[in-house]
Amino acid sequence: MSHDIARTTERYARERGIRMLVITLGPAEVMPVAALPGPPGAEILDAGSEELLAGLTRWAADPAIAECLRDVTGTALEQGRDKRRRGDLSGSFRAGRLGLFTAAVLADAGGVVSATTNIWTLREVVREIVDRVREDTPVGDVADGIPADAAAVCPLVAAIAGRVPPPESPPLLHAWQRLARLSGDHRQRRAVQDRLRTTCAEYGAWEILIQAAAGEVGQMDFVDVLVSSGRIARSAAGEGNDAHDAMTVYAEARRHLPAVVADPAAAERVFADLALATSNLVFNRQRATTAAGPLAHQLSYLVSEHLHLVGRDLVLVLRKLGADARALGAFESIVGGSLSSWMSRNHPMTRLDMTTVMRLGGVLQSTPTIDASGIGDLVTACGPLLYLMRQPDGVAAWLVRPDGEILAGTAGGPDPALAALGTALPYLSGGPGELARQISGSPQSPEPDADLDEALSAGYAALIPPEIDDVLGGLDRLVVIPDPWLEPLPLAALRTPRGRYLLEELQVSVAPSATALELLVGSLKRRPPETGSLVLGRSRFDETVQWNTWAGPVPVRPAPLPGAGTEARQVADLLGVEPFLDEAATRSVLRGTPQKRDVVHIATHGYYDQGSPLSSFLALADGPLSADEIYRYDAGTRARLVVLSACQTALGDDHPDSTIGLANAFLVAGANTVVSSLWRIPDELTAPLMRRFHELVQDGRPPGAALRTAQLEMLDDPETADPRVWAAFRVAGVA
Structure with a gap:
């Protein structure tokens, strides 16, 4: 306390003949509190x-x-x-x-x-x-x-x-x-x-419990996350890591969040704690990415498992408060982290957040998530963005229109409709024998199915709110950023209220996040002259593959794929290169130099492992090429376009930030665009579709437009009009 304040206060009291209690708050701040009995003067508390x-x-x-x-x-x-x-x-x-x-x-x-x-x-x-x-x-x-x-x-x-x-x-x-x-x-x-x-x-008193639990999550550091995830023992964490049980308490409390936030005043009160908890976990995810390399990928996803739980709740609160733009920003901040940072190994960052660099010691492995202005620029370059996020009250949707305006809505109760789609389309089913199904096992010309059309219509209604559907009718293209659990859906085949497949109304592609898409667009613009294309195709299979499925080891003897060999030769001819066929179609060729290519096309068997998506693989002559191997391949497979003409290559596990599987593995490894399939596809019909797709790309069509045209042509042919024939393929990344 300043001696000047003490003297001034004492003089003031004596001059007025009073005794007083005062508290000083700073060098020039005095708070009188009470009059006291006794001789004039001042009792001072600092x-x-x-x-x-x-x-x-x-x-x-x-x-x-x-x-x-x-x-x-x-x-x-x-x-x-x-x-x-x-x-x-x-x-x-x-x-x-x-x-x-x-x-x-x-x-x-x-x-x-x-x-x-x-x-x-x-x-x-x-x-x-x-x-x-x-x-x-x-x-x-x-x-x-x-x-x-x-x-x-x-x-x-x-x-x-x-x-x-x-x-x-x-x-x-x-x-x-x-x-x-x-x-x-x-x-x-x-x-x-x-x-x-x-x-x-x-x-x-659930509101208080949610606030307290979120506050504890906001205190977690990276070691707490490791302890909470069971990756290290509590005894190994050392002193100071005392929030390792925070997620257990939070998981108990959050069950009551939907009821609490039904009251806007309560939603306002829990907002601050949820925002701090989310911010803390985002920071811990940034710290994880400073490890660099494959380890960073593994560690950041550990944090993302916690981040998505809390961050999605923050999105719910913001939606209930009517803050649609902030809710969208929160969604992007949680989905635009781990995968995008992992991608930055082979896609140079377009933006650099210097504050992040200073915080994290200068390691440029953590990609800052895109903000509202960046999303607006991205819409100009790629077309409108449609975000879809699962929430307790249904599917939350945000459409970022060409003029930058954000339109939000909610489609409720999606589970029954999406379950019906899962059984109507030829996805995985049954046990290990079903997992080993060959491409040629699908019907060549399935009959039209009214039940399937009904399921596709119900699926659209379960995902797209009416207010957003009204706007989609006036667009010509759309980039969908789906919740990972929605990625297996054939978005182009969903039937709109106008009785048409969405493919007929506009061009549809997918992206893991706006941040990831920005990386892909930026690296494509800076891509140097290419060194040619690469085509691999296998029609003969003499090996037995020991496949470690979710149900245990399964010996798989792949069936012949005559269409794959034909397809590889036709595509190679269009690209002006010699194909690598059968015994020459190897992992070594794919991983060999040069790494920067224009197009990589692979026609072979594809296998999706439900229990271990990183074990999903493409059957090449010198062994399976697994998703895990592609993710970890630091040299990258940097191609403008990768086409995975094989079964189930678009499927993956709905990991927090993205789907973990073959398609995203190639995006991480350096591809700007990946064409992949959602289900078992007919071998004899795939070759002409792929040939037509590449013809259109060679004529100058972007991949998204080329695939749409090829699929529309199949839709126009009664022999191939069933969506189970043409709708399996989709474009991810730059469309």
Whole structure:
């Protein structure tokens, strides 16, 4: 405390002949508190001193002065919030601790709750500066003072909690839990947390439990994530990693989120904790990517498993608050991370977030997710974007129109409709024998099926809200960014309310995220002159493949594919290269130099492993080429266009940020566009489709337009009009 303030305050009291209690908040800030009996003068408490709590406790023993102190809590908290917003963190800390101590010594439960929220928020600001941004901001007194203050006030809060009736205690228990964490007493924190969970469950205080659980997730560091995921033992984590159980508590609490956020006021209250939790996990995912190489990919996906749980809940809250654009931004921030950073090995980043680089030590492996302005530029380059996200109330959809406007809506209850589609189309079914089905096992000319058309119509209605469908009718192309669990759907074959396949109305392609698509578009623009194309095709198979499926090892003897050999020769002729056929169609050829090619076309058997998607593979002559091998191939397979003319190459596991499978593996390895298939496709009909596709590409059509034209031509032919024949193929990436 400044000696000048002490002298000025003392002189002021003597001149007026009064004795007064004042509290100083800063070098020039004095808060008069109460008139005191006795000779003129001033009793001064410094809000920044170690004696503040003892002094307040002594004065609060006088009922008259205690009554005057009640006004101090609110005034101090208001000043603390104002100073924090203005960047005066030290001043905010002094005002905040004054409010907290005053509420505690007066046993004011509501004041303790408000004051703790203020201190907690201040601590998060300091944490951002010290741990993440690393700016040269003087916050040492705040960082050091908060733990000591929290430890000092915890016994007082415990005493208050003992006097508050249980139905009214959850907010105070939440505050106590936060103070225990701030103090570093994690044994006390866990005990209070258990008490809070029990009390909230007994009295239905789900809003408080969600806030408390999300707050704990916001404290997780990367080691906590590893412990929580079971990748390292708790005993190996060391001291300080004390939020490893946060996701367990959160998973329990979030079940009640849909009911809580039905009330907009409650949604507003839980928003801040969910936003901080999501931000913390995004930062931990960025940290994971600094490991670089395959390890970064594995670690960042561990964080994404947690991030998607919390981030999707944040999206739900923002939607309930009517913040559609912010909800879309939150969705992109969670899906645009791990896969995009993994892709940046072979697709140079188009944007560099220097703040991220400084935070993470300069490792350029973490791709910053695209923002609203970037999405607008992407729509100009690639066409409108349609995001589809599964939510508790159905499928949330956002359409980013050509003019940049965001149109949002919800299609409810998709599960029955999508389950019907899964059985109507020739996806995987049954046991291991079904998994080994050959391409040629599909019917050549299936009869039209009214039930299938009905299922495709129901699928469209389950995904596309009417207000968005009204706009789609006026578009000529569309890039869909689907939730991973929606990626296996044949979007082009869904039937619109106008009784037409979506393919007939516009061009459809898919992308893992807008961030990933931006990488692909940018690297395509910078692609140097190509060194030619590569075509591999296998029609003869003499080997038995030991395939480790989800049901156990299965010996697979692939059947001949006469159409694949014909297809490879025809495509190679169009591209002006010699094909590598049968024994020459090897992994070694694909991985050999040069790596930068124009087109890579592979016609062979494809196998999708439901239990281990990374084990899904293409059958090449020198062994299976697995998705895992492609993901880990640091040299990359950098091609403008990769065509996987094989069964089920578009399928994968709905991993948090993306589908894990062959198609995305080639995007990661350097391809700008991948054409792949969703189900078993007829060998004898695939060759002419692929030949026509490449003819159109060679004539200058973009891959998306070329595939659409080839599929429309099949649709126009009664022999191939059934969507089970033409709709399996899709374009991912730059269309």
